[in-house]
Amino acid sequence: MKVLFMCTANSCRSILSEAMFNHLAPAGFEAVSAGSFPKGQVLPRSLTTLQAAGIATDGLSSKGNDAFASSPPDIVITVCDKAAGEACPVYFGPALKTHWGLEDPSDVTGSEAHINTAFNATLTTIETRCRAFFQLPFERLDAAALKRELDRIGTL
Numbered sequence: 467m468k469v470l471f472m473c474t475a476n477s478c479r480s481i482l483s484e485a486m487f488n489h490l491a492p493a494g495f496e497a498v499s500a501g502s503f504p505k506g507q508v509l510p511r512s513l514t515t516l517q518a519a520g521i522a523t524d525g526l527s528s529k530g531n532d533a534f535a536s537s538p539p540d541i542v543i544t545v546c547d548k549a550a551g552e553a554c555p556v557y558f559g560p561a562l563k564t565h566w567g568l569e570d571p572s573d574v575t576g577s578e579a580h581i582n583t584a585f586n587a588t589l590t591t592i593e594t595r596c597r598a599f600f601q602l603p604f605e606r607l608d609a610a611a612l613k614r615e616l617d618r619i620g621t622l
Contacts, residue, residue, distance in 0.1 A: 470539035476501025500531040515585040564616035
């Protein structure tokens with residue numbers, strides 16, 4: 467199952483989500499990320515936050531959603547409010563879409579400790595949601611039930 471985490475810039479929240487999902491994923495699951503208006507570079511603090519948590523950062527890059535036109539995802543998860551309101555590109559086909567809104571830790575100002583706390587809190591929320599995702603009984607869920615569960619997970 468291929469999951470696409472989408473945000474606007476694909477430099478922070480969607481990158482953190484992609485990396486955490488893949489860090490926890492059992493065989494047969496893969497996450498990628500994209501941005502509707504990609505920044506073109508991953509926010510350095512996103513990478514240092516992942517590295518401090520022991521999560522691999524190799525291969526992470528800021529890219530547009532057209533990068534997946536030839537390999538559409540099964541599920542599209544938007545993680546920022548701007549991307550949530552955008553239409554999914556037509557080539558995503560029948561992908562299930564859900565929204566797991568996350569406050570943007572890169573908008574936090576203040577001391578280094580305060581900013582680090584915001585990034586770590588975001589990563590913890592992502593971890594909680596990914597763990598709940600992997601607990602789902604996929605073999606017993608039809609598309610409507612899976613959509614309800616994914617929407618529920620987005621509130622955790």
